[in-house]
């Protein structure tokens with residue numbers, strides 16, 4: 629689970645990985661015989677019994693640096709990924725965050741990224757913590773974000789990631805009921821197709837920590853979904 633890939637001075641919420649570090653992390657995956665893919669591709673491969681050697685790469689929030697910094701590296705390595713987009717904020721900045729302002733991808737950039745083979749998925753409309761919403765707002769966050777993103781990329785949007793990784797049973801069930809094929813959580817109490825666990829990767833993660841995280845994630849994910 630990544631967010632932003634960019635040079636930085638301050639990063640209070642630890643959401644940014646520097647471009648050289650990101651490049652080394654991708655190289656590390658390749659050295660281990662792993663290939664980065666989007667979540668939809670990973671789940672399809674799992675269903676077909678051929679997930680070996682694949683690792684899901686996700687990028688939350690839709691930062692513009694995904695298009696300018698992360699994508700060129702991914703393309704060079706032949707990797708895919710899923711970008712979870714805040715549908716009501718494209719072309720603006722991360723107004724929900726009290727950390728440094730970061731620009732978000734425009735609709736045009738989303739189309740470019742999608743054309744490069746990146747899976748575009750939803751991260752809600754406004755990046756609100758869904759357990760705090762009423763039923764109407766919850767449904768709108770789930771359904772309207774998908775409808776808008778499908779319009780932008782002119783294709784199906786089948787995945788969702790819960791903002792802040794906040795989701796109780798109610799939100800997990802709502803994502804399923806809204807017709808999403810899968811949803812990403814961070815550390816769900818109970819993992820499922822609509823509460824997929826993810827491992828945080830940060831700028832401090834060199835080879836040893838990457839290895840530890842990969843092993844821990846494999847243990848967490850095993851035989852659950």
Ligand SMILES: [Zn+2]
Pocket residue numbers: 688689751755791792
């Ligand atoms: Zn987010």
